[in-house]
Amino acid sequence: MSALIIPCFIKNQWDIDCLNRLLGSVQSQTKPFERVYLVNDSSPLKYECRHDFVEHIILDKNGGPARARNIGIEKVLKLDIQHLLFTDHDCILDREWNEQMTSFLSRTEFAAVGGMTHSWGKTFLDYYHDINGTLAGKWLLPDKKELWYMPSLNFGMKAFAAEQFPFDERFPTAAGEDVDLCLRLRSKYRIGFCPAAKLWHDYGYKNSILGFNKFVKLFKKYKSSSATVYEGHTVLMWDSSESIFKGNMYESDLQA
Amino acid sequence: MSLIYRLKANHPNFSHVIHDYIGEMRPFAKRVSKPHLVIPMVMLKTIEWGIYRWHKTPIRRFYGVKSNELIYMITNACNDRCPKCGIWERPEPKSQHLMISHFINCLKRLHHNLYQVTLTGGEPLLFKKDVMLIAEEARKLNVPMVIVSNARLVDEEFLNRYKALGHILVISVDSVEKQKWNEFRGRNNFDIVMPKIMLAKNILGSQLRIQSVLSKESAQEIPKVIEWCKQQGIQHNTQLYQDFGAYNWHNAVTEKAMVDDGTPCAARKNICIYPNGDVVKCFDHRRIPLAKEPLGNIAKQDIIEILCTKRSTEVSKIMKTCNFPCKNMSCNKPQTLLFN
Numbered sequence: 001m002s003a004l005i006i007p008c009f010i011k012n013q014w015d016i017d018c019l020n021r022l023l024g025s026v027q028s029q030t031k032p033f034e035r036v037y038l039v040n041d042s043s044p045l046k047y048e049c050r051h052d053f054v055e056h057i058i059l060d061k062n063g064g065p066a067r068a069r070n071i072g073i074e075k076v077l078k079l080d081i082q083h084l085l086f087t088d089h090d091c092i093l094d095r096e097w098n099e100q101m102t103s104f105l106s107r108t109e110f111a112a113v114g115g116m117t118h119s120w121g122k123t124f125l126d127y128y129h130d131i132n133g134t135l136a137g138k139w140l141l142p143d144k145k146e147l148w149y150m151p152s153l154n155f156g157m158k159a160f161a162a163e164q165f166p167f168d169e170r171f172p173t174a175a176g177e178d179v180d181l182c183l184r185l186r187s188k189y190r191i192g193f194c195p196a197a198k199l200w201h202d203y204g205y206k207n208s209i210l211g212f213n214k215f216v217k218l219f220k221k222y223k224s225s226s227a228t229v230y231e232g233h234t235v236l237m238w239d240s241s242e243s244i245f246k247g248n249m250y251e252s253d254l255q256a
Numbered sequence: 257m258s259l260i261y262r263l264k265a266n267h268p269n270f271s272h273v274i275h276d277y278i279g280e281m282r283p284f285a286k287r288v289s290k291p292h293l294v295i296p297m298v299m300l301k302t303i304e305w306g307i308y309r310w311h312k313t314p315i316r317r318f319y320g321v322k323s324n325e326l327i328y329m330i331t332n333a334c335n336d337r338c339p340k341c342g343i344w345e346r347p348e349p350k351s352q353h354l355m356i357s358h359f360i361n362c363l364k365r366l367h368h369n370l371y372q373v374t375l376t377g378g379e380p381l382l383f384k385k386d387v388m389l390i391a392e393e394a395r396k397l398n399v400p401m402v403i404v405s406n407a408r409l410v411d412e413e414f415l416n417r418y419k420a421l422g423h424i425l426v427i428s429v430d431s432v433e434k435q436k437w438n439e440f441r442g443r444n445n446f447d448i449v450m451p452k453i454m455l456a457k458n459i460l461g462s463q464l465r466i467q468s469v470l471s472k473e474s475a476q477e478i479p480k481v482i483e484w485c486k487q488q489g490i491q492h493n494t495q496l497y498q499d500f501g502a503y504n505w506h507n508a509v510t511e512k513a514m515v516d517d518g519t520p521c522a523a524r525k526n527i528c529i530y531p532n533g534d535v536v537k538c539f540d541h542r543r544i545p546l547a548k549e550p551l552g553n554i555a556k557q558d559i560i561e562i563l564c565t566k567r568s569t570e571v572s573k574i575m576k577t578c579n580f581p582c583k584n585m586s587c588n589k590p591q592t593l594l595f596n
Contacts, residue, residue, distance in 0.1 A: 124297075124300075127297075128300045215300070219307045223308050223311050245287055
């Protein structure tokens with residue numbers, strides 16, 4: 001059994017369209033989720049959820065995606081659900097995403113798993129993210145037998161791991177909190193990679209020219225968060241890693 | 257352990273930048289399957305690389321996992337003349353001794369990350385007033401502190417204050433027999449120091465530890481020290497390695513045996529400060545070419561800025577695979593392996 005946790009902060013119509021698109025893909029899963037929690041982080045724009053399979057939790061105060069996910073985790077841990085999966089509102093799940101993620105967690109000893117993330121858009125910038133592996137996971141080098149890090153948009157944990165390693169709510173935005181979680185988690189457990197668990201992420205680039213500013217801002221945000229994470233993890237942060245893309249996603253078979 | 261290096265901090269030069277850039281771009285370019293997209297993609301990668309390298313960003317100082325040890329070699333000066341150690345031969349001039357406020361500031365900046373602050377030397381208690389200031393600040397910041405001392409200058413007042421702060425005192429003892437003691441210390445002070453160790457035991461109780469350095473010269477004495485510690489109920493640790501100084505002491509365990517023992521070096525956890533404020537990741541930093549020069553100086557720069565430089569992170573990466581005999585120094589071992 002698995003539960004899906006989606007933190008969201010709806011600022012405009014594009015966010016609403018993204019969320020509806022995501023929930024459509026959630027609905028069409030080959031293996032349905034036991035529970036779907038949409039944790040609305042006190043969004044400025046009102047969102048009415050049209051799907052009755054979604055438990056819509058509206059927070060009265062904005063606390064960032066880490067806190068929103070932790071609220072979802074608390075809910076799930078009260079139930080007899082073994083696998084907690086996470087994605088973001090601007091993603092689209094492959095039909096077999098839940099099936100692949102939960103199956104991987106069930107048959108392996110990894111405490112957490114990441115799937116393969118592709119760009120949804122077709123601009124040069126999207127193509128860049130695909131080959132750069134910007135939001136794909138990172139192999140831990142030199143062996144590539146586990147992940148160094150997996151972004152929380154395509155991530156799953158076993159319940160015991162989520163209980164021991166919640167997100168750090170001191171991260172106020174969607175940057176760095178997932179790196180921090182993975183670094184802490186890896187002090188005790190390992191993170192596996194399941195290339196068959198696919199999803200697409202929409203970076204929101206209208207085209208390669210108009211999207212350029214957004215592209216630069218994205219990396220500035222990540223630079224800022226990496227400095228913060230470095231302050232917390234001066235030992236673990238600099239293990240060697242390699243970002244995952246189509247060309248190296250099958251370099252290790254972690255299925256067994 | 258040598259303390260000799262050029263005082264001028266050496267920042268990565270232009271060739272480091274080029275090397276880093278090529279190191280990033282070459283594997284990335286191989287990922288681009290369509291030849292006509294190689295140049296635009298490498299341009300985008302260059303932008304990302306430039307942001308990560310040069311974009312100045314505010315660091316949120318809210319956050320830390322307590323995984324680092326801050327080690328302050330407060331002085332090179334010492335009131336003993338141990339032949340195993342040459343540090344006392346090179347006391348720093350007064351003009352180069354770090355103002356204590358700089359270290360306190362460094363401690364404040366880093367305390368979220370620290371599981372321990374350690375004062376070593378030389379003999380730290382030559383600067384007893386500064387040591388107590390650090391001990392009190394560490395207590396306020398909830399960072400456990402350890403002093404490694406020869407115990408020559410401990411007294412009842414110091415011990416009572418130190419006890420109240422809850423910190424640990426490690427006394428260096430390589431023999432419990434008067435003749436050998438005086439020989440190993442280069443001073444006839446057995447009759448002065450031994451009573452002080454007993455006084456420390458009575459006042460500090462479990463906050464007192466004894467550490468010995470194993471060498472060919474001290475090999476027969478160390479088992480007696482261990483036995484004596486057992487009788488006294490004092491936790492003891494034997495350090496297997498020291499880079500012995502000018503008086504030709506020798507390690508008892510061969511360097512090869514120490515390197516091949518299969519244990520990893522834990523020195524990456526360290527943030528080490530020299531008496532003049534220079535920062536290194538390990539007191540044996542000279543073994544790594546990129547780390548020969550200090551990473552910065554806390555009298556001139558913020559410690560977080562120093563640790564966030566590209567060279568610091570490169571040195572940390574390199575240290576992950578360090579396998580030198582100095583991994584057997586107490587400062588380079590995981591905390592869990594000491595004083596068992």
